[in-house]
Amino acid sequence: MAFRPEGPLVEEFWDNLRRYGLYFITVSTRAIFTIVLPIYELLKNPITVILIIIVFVGSFYLLSQILTAMVGVSEFSY
Template sequence: MKVCSFQLRPHLHISSLHGGQFQTLKLLPPYLKLKPSVRTTTINLHSLKKLFSSNPEKKITKMEFLQKDSSIELRRLLLFGGFSFAFALLLLGFDGQQDAMALGPEGPLVEEFWDNVRRYGLYFITVSTGALYTILQPIFELLKNPITAILIIIVVVGSFYLLTQVLSAMVGVSEFSYQYGY
């Protein structure tokens, strides 16, 4: 009979406070708390430790804390401005004097063509996956028996070898040269 005993590890045990009261864990001092209206960002633990270990007496002003956030906003603003400027240049390149080009009679034909391409593509995928499943299911069942597994492996390797020989002969890669016996 086995006896099971448990031993608590004191360094892993979190003791509750007296009376079952729970104390909230305070990670950030009150001057680092953000207002709910301000977008919050994640702060990694290393930078937080570095911040408090350098000078714990120094209070961080709101401007210093949001400095990183403003640089991200500046990058976003510059990127948006660059795209807007490029789009304006693109629109200036078009001549405003031309008439609007209608879709014309070939428009519905093009839509019907791509609808048919999509439909036949889905049909091909459905039929090919069904055929592969139908062919491979009995082969996987035969692989469970060791004797038939050896035979299946021999057939697959032989088929691959025969296929490579035929393709190399068709392409002309093989070194075979026919000697006429006149």
């Protein structure tokens, strides 16, 4: 009786599943907020905005060069 679709264990399962989903959403949004807040504070100063842009562009360029070399798409020959 407890394992049927209308039993108390199934209702408890769906209640736990809902609570874990809400917990995941709460933890994820808090983590994103914690990461974005210091960056937002740095964007108030124009000099740090320029430095942040340079760091992001440089990181993207470095990552693309590394991945291109790893995959072997580049035309570089030894």
